[in-house]
Amino acid sequence: MDINTVFVIGAGAGASKEANLPTGRELKDKISRLLDIRFDFHQQEHGDYQIVNALRELVKGEDGKNGDINPYIHEAWHIRDALPQAISIDNFIDSQRGNEKIAICGKLAIVRSILDAEKNSILFFEKHGRESATKSNQ
Template sequence: MYKPDTVFIIGAGASAEAGLPIGSKLAEIISEKLDYEFDFDRLIKGNQNIYGSWKKHIQDNKTDEDPNVYLETANGVSSGIILAESIDNFIDIHQADAKTKLIGKTAIAHSILEAERNSKFFVDWETYNRFEPPISMRNLGESWFVLFATLIARRIPKDEVAHIFQNISIICFNYDRCIEQFLTFAISAIYSLEMKEAWEIVNSENAGAIIHH
């Protein structure tokens, strides 16, 4: 078990090995989603779900804001985000603009959720067969995920696994939840535990925080 206050930092882009888009590729995806075009009242270009989210935001907040202003903002984000140093940097540039922040963060969340469903770590829990491993660890090869699991589990016997993360904090510079998903898989595989039990260990009060920045 690690000494108290051991911190692991997971750098930006680490989820690329799980098949998630990072950096400029994620910016391209967001740019495409926010590139709106209408044929009269019919949306013919841009993401319908993100468009619907800010219409609902207007309704829920009972404001008289014009949805077209959000469309103009979205198209501005679509053009500008490609040129920014990073997605976070673009939002920071416009931190005083509530609409840009709302649209940008909504697009990030939508894109990450979509990418998670298409990643190597996605599992449809409704059809999951608990007698089969959700992913093949062999297919991960020399991935940092595998090396990280090896490091975490080093010299931790099964009767102490409930406290495996007790003195550990993980600072993750990625929006997605790949690290939580993988650690659940890894703890289940290493210690021959049911997936639910492994998930509870990763997310228990005994575990150190996984902080996303």
């Protein structure tokens, strides 16, 4: 392959549950929480801060001025509201093919969810020294 590709295997049916990785339903629930981005005036009260920061960087103008993330927030809510009925996050993004904002919000949430899940799984290890509890207890 000429491009960077990430394969996510086993989330749907829970094949990796024994490694403390989420099932498909748990992944959808986590993504919904991450994309439940809400503000009280200018203070973020819900949703994932890193996703919001990534969206802010995305819409920043060439002059360095902040752009409007509201269209992305509305698509994040669209994902949040639709996921309970969707087969999977991948299926939902595919069904919205052509909607770049949904693709970006969905993919950001997938990455955040999987990185967090891996960090809390028994398979996690740090490259630089500390290993997971499983490895260090052996």
